[in-house]
Amino acid sequence: MVGQKLSIVTDKPQTTRHRILGICSAPEYQMILYDTPGVIEKKMHKLDSMMMKNVQSAAINADCVIVVVDACKEPQKIDVVLEEGVGDRKDKLPTLLVLNKKDLIKPGEIAKRIEWYEKFTKVDEVIPVSAKYGHGVDDVKEWILSKLPIGPAYYPKDIASEHPERFFVAEILREKIFMQYRNEVPYACQVNVVSYKSRPNAKDFIQAEIIVEKNSQRIILIGKEGKALKLLATAARLDIEDFLQKKVFLEVEVKVKENWRQHVGLLKYYGYGGQIQSL
Template identity: 65%
Template sequence: MGIDVVALHCPTAASISTSFYCRSPDVARNWKSIESVQLNLNLPSCRDGDSVFSTFGASFFWGRSLRETRDVSGEKKLHLLAARARASANQQNKKPPIFVLKKPERIPMNEGGNSGPKFVSDELGDMSVSEDHKSGYVALIGKPNVGKSTLLNQLIGQKLSIVTNKPQTTRHRILGICSRPDFQMILYDTPGFIPKTMRRLDEMMMQNVRTATINADCVLVVVDGCQDPEKMVDVLEEGTSASYERRPTLLVLNKIDLIKPGEVAKKTEWYKSFGGMDDVIAASAKQGRGVDLVKSWLIERLPKGPAYYPKDIVSEHPERFFVAEIIREKIFLQYRQEIPYVSQVNVLNYTERRSSAKDFIEAEIVVEKDSQMAILIGKDGTALKLLATASRIDIQEFVGKEVYLELKVKVRENWREDDDLLDYYGYNGKIRS
């Protein structure tokens, strides 16, 4: 059931013009051929008698990783074919590309300033690469709250994964892309590993972890340096499981800023002696220490191959997905106990308007009980208004312009056990655009 209480917020912020991309029928045919092999790509509908597809604004084009649905060789050919066709059409028609983010440069997350992604309208550019170009997928796995999301953000150079001090903040596989002229590294931030699942949601999250690991060219096992290594055995076994094809595996001993140097050396030796890992690197993702070593280790072990994505894109997830994640991050930060874990955020409407006007965003927060809804709303709606304010500020920073945010709260009993709802919310690995 729904309620009439909503939170509306739209104060000032610097406005940055946004760009659109109209796809020609030739490009569409290439994408249609890929769609026919069930790669779950979302195409806008073509208007009758029109030479271009209708504009679909601020959303990335891909719905999920190609690596998940096809064998490597066939998938590389298809993806490269479509990307080149898209780039060619761009050059011929002189039209701006799909929404892309600022070219990534790694910035330590504790240095302040604006490290979030911005939208630009640079030309897509040539997809051709040298024969020595490297590309591949990297899965980050580990227990909850060990710093996987912070490490991914550092490797990408921008904040894509939400970060809180509560465990199990990440629910989806967050895909981030780190590109340079000589390589393209596609990273998966995965939910925290849970040995024993309690709900259907937990089961689907763990399936996403295993899918990411199976499809990876390299595996990063992230552990908390403050914790007893013997308590990490289950996740170590998951990362080095014999059921997976052997691939380079690096253990990152994270949070070394919180432990003494002697403990760092001692725990590094313990993990090296455990076996199954190719190497161990001590790091502090929060401070940026050791991140360059991790990146260099991964790049050296990536297979040679073409670029899967244009070099200035840092994620394939749609923009509304990140908007929902920002709202969910604020729920984790503002509320306690069970509320963050029973809350699901869905963006119902994202209407982009002219650069001088505010974008309109309508989002719903789904919980399981009336009592939880009451806590979310607060007395006279004060808690929901506070949540909307905090969310709007970060959303405006993310999209680079003012937004008009409307939040609603709805109750869906036991949504965490409902397969249909979980599929609809994207926990089957197919994030809707």
């Protein structure tokens, strides 16, 4: 809806960690969208708890809530998850359930899914979409606009987010980690952009670090003779160049910080305290 990709997308759960702000503007309106981490029912680390605070803080000033579910999966009750995600708000927010990936199942099955969610959940409306092909996205936009109050624009209408470029650079690299590596390794990784230098007569220089919790994870990331890390850096660089619309030189280093997901000070430094990350 904002016209460009801002949040990373993988086939693994809990890929989103930060509260990603997107801005969708037109002459007659402006929508501020927050993409939050999914609700974590079983919290394993302090990182999980801080991610949930980001979810709840996004709901404090929200005018409506959108829950996105996979239409290919069996329906499941989401009311408890919704209540935890909304947090301490006493008033009930207008809630839309978006059934994504409708292009992958038969129309008859979509109708059954819609009927189930309308019957067994407390959402106000269910809209099937195919985000991949853009089908139904305008219906979602119209639903949101019907819930927004009249007021001034909060941001200039020519920007899509308030996050700095280096935030998205780090997110692109983290997305590639999720796509290239399996099991626990991607979840144990934190990506920081240590240095970003614009060079008028040369490629922009980006120095990034990947933080892991164990040396064994570092070994897996680097791979034999550094081949895995080189493959990762190349894939990330190509997407970063596409995002920035310029050539870059990307340098990636892997470091170990034991149990960083349990270290509150580090988590706040890495931007999990709810503020916009600017590392």
